[in-house]
Structures are given as structure tokens and as C-alpha cells.
Amino acid sequence: MSILRLTFLGTSAAQPTLHRNLSGLAVKANTDLLLFDCGEGSQRQMVRYGTGFTVDAVFFTHFHADHYLGIIGFLRTLGMMGRDSAVQLYGPPTARRLLNQAVHLGVESLSFPVEIHELRDGDTVRRRGYSVQAVAVDHRINALGYVLQEDERPGKFNLEKVKALGVPSGPLYGQLQRGEPVQLADGRTIRPEEVVGEPRPGRRLVISGDTRPCPAMVKASREADLLIHESTFSDDEQARALETRHSTAREAAQVAREAGARRLILTHLSSRHDTDPSRLLAQAREEFKGPVEVAHDGLTVELPLRD
Template identity: 50%
Template sequence: MLRLTFLGTASSRPTVSRNVPALALKREGRTFLLDCGEGTQRQMMRYGVGFSLGDIFITHLHSDHYLGLAGLLRTMSLQGREEPLRIWAPRGAGEALRTLRDLGGDRLAFEAPVRELDAGEAVEGDGYRLVAFATDHTRASIGYALIEDPRPGRFDVEAALALGVPEGPLFGRLHRGESVELDDGRRIRPADLVGPPRPGRKLIYTGDTRPSPGTVEIARQADLLVHEATFSEDEARRARETGHSTAAGAARVAAEADVRRLVLTHVSARYAERPGRLIEEARAIFPRTELARDGWSVEVRFVDAESGGQAS
């Protein structure tokens, strides 16, 4: 399972229906948090995300993207957390985040090291990596790309049985790429029964950014691009001046990168209650566009699954 839950979809300040940025990403039982705006811990409780995080990834040091960190860490500590929690951020952001982490003078009940990343560096996990990439904002900022390892090809069960391979452990060994020997002395190779490797999934989260070639490159043929869309096209000049994107600009990135799906977030308060203009502008360029709302979850499925990702 690869599921995103949008905890905050507003830009700069909260509105009645939208909190400031935070996105929970759950993969195979492991949960990550991307950005942590003010009040994120309450959004996590409200939408059933839970606090069993292993890593928090901050895109940049504008207050709407990280001020919730102090409250979230205190909440976890008061609940008795003991497991370490890693905090990742762009190069140069470490000092400010350590100050925020230690705010209030209460010692946390767990370790929470802050580590800095340069664009191109990756945090490695079991079967995936989270890659930092450069974005184009008004201060040092990075986005994050979750890129899964390729999966083994499909295993042909019928062909295996026809060759006399008994069901059980030998199936697993062949699928893992090992040759096996049968009781009659025949040697069966994986290439006889296993198809070519299949791609893993790729998910892109931009944080705040103008449309940029770097985003297009990292997002190429991604399963899902989560791109900020602070303004409509009639505010394109203001978007450029403030280091943000319009909905149409995000759609052009998605089209050029040939992604499977685009989700817009980071909506200005002026559109928060009536975001129709944003989605219309984006879909005119890239029809496979959706607009996130607080509490909305979306599952990212494998490209070779029977159907595409489903939202709930």
C-alpha cells in the first residue's frame, strides 16, 4: 500500500476548511510526514493518521511549513514515545529546526536528530528511496521524490507446473532470481518462468515552487505529482514574484513530465472555499488533475494493476 492523506492544503495561513501544509505518506506500514504546519498534530488525530512516524521531511523554512513541529514533538513525548524520530530538511535549516525542537525547555522522551539534505541526496529504505530535489522558491527549498525499486517480473505458475516444479519454496526461489534443481536432475532458470522486471511506483511532492525544469525532470512518468497551486492564472505575475505556481503552471509541469496523475495543493485563502477556477484551469491543460482537500486520502497503485489509483 502507498497512501497519502492530506492534513493541510492551504497556503500561508489556515482557513475554515483548510489547514496549513502537511501530508502523511504511508507505505507498507511505515508512515512519513511531509511538512508540518501549525496544528498538524490535531489534523493527524482528526483524520486517523496516528503518531507512529519514523521520519519528518521539511521542504523549507517558511513558517506555514514547519511551525507545527514543536507541538507535534511535545504531543508524542507526552504520549510516551521512546523510538527515535528523524527530521530532514534542506541544507542550512538545521539550526532553526533544532531551536524549534527544543522550544519550551522540556526534554523530549525520545531522540529527534535533525539532518540536512542537499538536492540529489537520498534517504534509503527497504525497497525505496526518498530523493531530495531542488525547487525554485524565494529561499532555500527542496521537494521530495519517493522512488521504489523495480519489482520482480511476473511468475508464470502454469508454466512452472508444466515443467514439473512443485508448488512451495521452489516457486519463491525462482521468483527471487535463483535457479533450482528438480529431483530428476533438471535445472530450471528464473528466465524460463519470470518475466522482465516491473517498475516500482514514483511519487513527487514539490513543496513551494515556481514551475521548474528540475521538477519536470524528477517527475518524468511519475505515478503521482503533488504540486503546489497557490494562484489562478490571472495572478501569474504575483505567483512568479512570490516563488509560487498557478494551477495552470502546475498542469504544464505535469503534461511535460508525462505523469499519470496530478494533485494540486497549497491553495491561497482567496480560493479556499471556491477552488473551481483552479481545477478548471489545470484540467484544460492536463485532464487527469484533482484538487486536494483536508482529510482526503489517495492510494497510488502499481501501473500494471487492474485499475488506476483510487481516491477516497
């Protein structure tokens, strides 16, 4: 998988504002396009930020209205665009009941199949070159975070050493890179481990969804290339965070620090911090010394390959 690109479609909590739409994240994973949550207005945001509509799967963190009602209009749009291939919808239990209602709301039938799957803690969806794993988190209702884990990548191919060993360029190079030994014309056998380095870990993207800080999210975020964690509130709103089972920016940063994540992006902001999230950013930076930023609608992030 070469491309791992994220576009934030909505970064507001509970209600949209002039500047922030409801929750939605588009992830381009090589040739796949995934959505994580689909708040109202997500389809317009996809037009606005140029993500395209060739979505393969939608993963819902939970079924509070601000995280999933946008699927109704989104599916209608796909139908009007002539879609005929299936769309996969994933979410925690109640997904089948709630999404089945949404799929059929306002229209007799769609022109394409919609397949609904319920996920529980630890369930994994395999895709080509990566997987998406569900992680149970701590919210007011049944809720999931998600870990997108790229498959392990082959080690670096040592071209200079291959040439020094007298391997002729061409198909034999490909065999060695695929882990296959090759035999040369002089009878020597060259094994892949002689010219290919140790396998390299794939990239790891973690999406918290709505949650209190919890051990499951710390574990899921171990050495993540990027942790996207909700940060609905600031320090002075701690009581409200506890009441609603959300996180403060400081708590999100503590999760990132404990997990050894490489980078943190804060999202799902209360309207109190709509246009000025500086307090959230400052509080998070007191806890987490790695790169940290506050997401805004339209923010696009490319995750580079690991060395």
C-alpha cells in the same frame, strides 16, 4: 512495498482558513509513516483523519513558518505518548539550526532522540523498499521537492508454466521468485527467467513543495504515478505568483504535461480559492489531460501497484 497511501493534512497556503489547515501530508509507505511538512495544527489533523502518530521521519520542503512550526507541538505530543524511538527530521540547509531550536522550545528535553539531517539537491534517503530523493526547486528561499521512488518489483510469476515444467510446489517456487535457479529430481535445472517475467517498475510519487515551475521538477516527475504540485494562484494572479515564487494551477499542469505524469493533484491554495477552487481546476485541465483534482484536507489517496 504493498501500501502507498497519502492523507492531506493541510492544503492552504500561508495562513489557515476555516476549511484548510497549513501544509502537511502524511504518507503511509508499507509499514513506515512519513510526514512531508508539518504546519501548525498538523497533530490535530492527524487525530482528525486517523493517520496515527507512529511517524518514522519528517521531510521539510523549506522553512517558511507555515511549513514547519507544527513540529513543535507534534514532538511534544509524541513525548506525552511515551515515545522512546528516534524521529528523523530532514530538510534543506538551515535545518539543523532551525529544527534544533524547535525541538527544544518550551521543554527541557524529550524522552526520545531527534536526529536532524540536512539534504541538498540529489541527496537520497534509503528506506526499506523505497527511497526519498531531494530535488532543488525555485522558491524565495532554499527549498526542496521530494521524489518517493519504490524499488523495482520482481516480474510476474508464471504459475502455469512452472507447473508445466514439473516444478513441485513448495520452497522451489520461492527460490525461483527470488531469482535463484532450482534443480529438479530428474536433473533438470530451471532458471528464474524461464518462469518469471521482466522486472516491473515501482511507483513514483513527486511532491513539489513551494516553487515556481522549473526544469528540475519536470525532470523529477517523469512518468510519475502522481505529481502533487503547489497551485497557489490562478491565471489572473500571475504577477503575484512571480513575485512570491509560487505557481499557478495552469503552470502546475504544464509541469505535469511536460513530465508525462500519470496524475496531478493541486494543493497549497491561496485563501482566495479556499471554498471554490473551480477556476484552478478548470485552468489546470486546459493544460493537462490526465486525471487532475484539487486536494482538500482529509483527502486520502491510495496509489495502486503498477502492472
